[in-house]
Amino acid sequence: MNMNTIPVRTKLNHTSMAINTLKQKTRNIKNLFFLSMIMVLASCNHLKLDKSTAPLDENPTVYHSKFSSIDSNQVANYESEDFASTALNNYTIAKISKEFSFLKCTKESVVNSYDSSVIDTIYTFSNRNNKIQIYRAKHNDFIFTFNVTDSKFKLNGNIKPGITKELFSRKFSITEAINNKVQIVNSNRTIMFMFYFESNRLIRISSDLYLD
Secondary structure: OOOOHHHHHHHHHHHHHHHHHHHHHHHHHHHHHHHHHHHHHHHHHHHHOOOOHHHHHHOOOOOOOEEEEEOOOOOEEEEOHHHHOOOOOOOOHHHHHHHOOOOEEEEEEEEOOOOOOOEEEEEEEEOOOOEEEEEEOOOOEEEEEEEEOOOOOOEOOOEOOOOEHHHHHHHOOOOOOOOOEEEEEOOOOOOEEEEEEEOOEEEEEEEEOOOO
16 A cells, blocks of 8 residues: 555545535525515515505594495495595695696686685696696685595595505495495585495595685
8 A cells, every 4th residue: 555645635634524515514504694585575575455544544544434324326425524624625726736746727707606706716726537626715725626546645644545445444344344445424414425435445525615
């Protein structure tokens, strides 16, 4: 036996073991990386499961509503004075012009119904799917048309197109199942908001308000 070959074989064995150890560590690192990626993706999917909960967290306002009736079109009517009287408080001509510049604005002069010497103005902000009309009198402005499908348009309480039926029901303290059309009114029914649902999501808000 040539004794000079023993150290060479020993070195080769040590090198082979080192390579195998390095490979195992590399596999472990790869496994940890893929496991981390799976956990991150699972976390993201979990956050996406119910986006409808976000508005409730952002705005915890909940309105009291009282069931009133179901009409011939199977529309459930609920009274909610606190909602109906404040729903559009944030909408002014100046705010709409600034924040919703994608809407076309037109103005129409009209004779005041109580004083023919006074000329009032109707402002109409609209595009293909949204329409808001405001009557500007001498001392005040009144919204009399609010018909929107875009989630950019929020009523007080962060109620807007895109939220789920479940969130809508929670917002109005409704415990029973609701149909695809729900109307929220004030006590004397001079303010009415119609909510349209499709596939369990709010797709449209429509309101033609009483203008004396």
